[in-house]
Amino acid sequence: MSVRKREWTNAKGEAKEAWVVDYVDGSGTRRLKTFKRKKDADNFAASAHVEVREGVHVADSASVTVREAGKLWLAGARAAGLERTTVAQYEQHLKFHILDHLGDKKLTALNAPAVSAFRDTLRDEVLVPKGRRKAKRSPAMIRKVMSSLGSLLADAQERGLVGRNAVRDMRGARKQGKDRRLEKRQKGKLVVGVDIPLPHEVKAMVGKLDGTWRPLLLIAIFTGLRASELRGLKWEDVDFEKRVIHVRQRADRFNDIGRPKSATSERGVPMPPLVLNTLREWKLACPKKATGKADAHGNPVKVLDLVFPNGNGNVESHANIINRGLHPVQVAAGVTVDSGQVEEDGTPVMVAKYTGLHSLRHFYASWCINRREDGGLGLPPKSVQDRLGHSSIVMTMDTYGHLFPNGNDDTGLAEAEMALLG
Structure with missing residues (x-):
């Protein structure tokens, strides 16, 4: 590898000069690279020498944009x-x-x-x-x-x-x-009342749930299923006898049905009595599954048998769930924030406090974590991971670790002291 000076005269008779790096790359091909300044040529020669030796050098002419x-x-x-x-x-x-x-x-x-x-x-x-x-x-x-x-x-x-x-x-x-x-x-950490709905807010929302969105949002609150998992849930995966919802598929943003997000996302989530009874009622009123008739192109429509289909028996859109279900029920329940806009009479326009369905998944996680005396389930971290379908316990603890009791409450310390000393 060498760095040499090149001098020439252009068509106008002006003297020109440049610095050329002459080297052989890893494939044995001779390469030339020109620079205006010797400093730049020297720097390139030094780096190219190391890259060729390590077998990672690619010449500009062999690369693409x-x-x-x-x-x-x-x-x-x-x-x-x-x-x-x-x-x-x-x-x-x-x-x-x-x-x-x-x-x-x-x-x-x-x-x-x-x-x-x-x-x-x-x-x-x-x-x-x-x-x-x-x-x-x-x-x-x-x-x-x-x-x-x-x-x-x-x-x-x-x-x-x-x-x-x-x-x-x-x-x-x-x-x-x-x-x-x-x-x-x-x-930052997820904040209760900002990212995670408060218990009294969830209670107010449950009290206002009715119609089509009641069963869907109840499942979101009390099972923590992802939006894609709710949209892809089939009736055959709802086990009424064992009171378990099996997550075996999901619907993506294009409404295509496929496997869950990861292997650990395939799981069974227990249903509390309210969800169980609501789903039994909903199964009688649920829109019937797609008929299997041909579409506009003459292709047969696949029978989906979804728990929460749209009016045609196909996958419900995520936007409909948010705009027609989650947001209106929050407004009706008073779970709102000031939008910064006002009505013609000067009244502030209030909008839903929690914008996404994932907030209900966060609530479910906090409900699983909270102690029984605080109205939660008091589950250990590994159980919370299993119910949420996280790929690792690290993900669960990184997201929700700060919500677990730290064991520093005075009552517990006093009880431990009395048990030890009598």
Whole structure:
């Protein structure tokens, strides 16, 4: 590997010079790379020498742009059979966040400083979505986009289009020690009354439940099933004799029925008496399953036999559950917050306090954790993990660990003292 100076005269008679790095890559191919400054040529030569020795060097001419690599990445994701929702999320991250800033860059130009600058741009950029107010990306969205970029580079690395994955390298260094603890602290804990409905709020909501949404929201409150699991629940998976709901499938955002989120998501969740009796009544009033007639294209409609179908016997949309079920019942129960808007007569417009169905899953988790004397079930962490279908006990404790009793109450200490000393 050598660095040499090149001098020439252009068509206008002007003297020009540049610095050329002449080297042989790992495949034995001779490569030339030109720089305006000797300093840049020396830096490249030093890094290229190490990369060639480690077998990870990819020349610019052998690489592709982020845009081209993105097409290969998405095609590979589809071929690998990833869920449709996952591929759709990848497409959104690529189209709306990555390509505008990095689309025309060569993969070999994505070093740690370039990726760090891209992350800063994601954080500082003000977006103006069509028909919506100006806003910045949330920290959660930035993490997801960076994760997708890392996945794209990993795919390109496997194809030999780039030597290093700058996102993974940067992430590994950033999440050590103090930075890891800082990120965890900034994420914050779930707060009762903010993220998790209070017991009296749930009681008020249950008192206002009626009609179609009563059985669905009762199950959400007292079994903790995910929205996708509720939408995909079949009658054959409701065991009235053993009082257990078996989670064996779910419906994704495209209303396609498939396996649950993970192996541990397949589980049995016991039903309390209120849910059991409500489901028995609902089974008599539930819209009948799809008839099996042909659709508009002449294809037979699959019989779904869902517990909570829409009017046609097919999968109910998530938006309907939120907008026609969860939000109205909160308003009726007085579980609301001020929207910041007012009616014509000056009356504040109150809206639902909890925006997503996952808040009811959080409540179920807290209900499982709370002591019996406080109106809960008092279950140990492993049982809570099993009922929620978490992939690991670490996930359960990271999310809900602060809700478990710490054993420092005075009553318990006094009882232990008396038992020991008599």
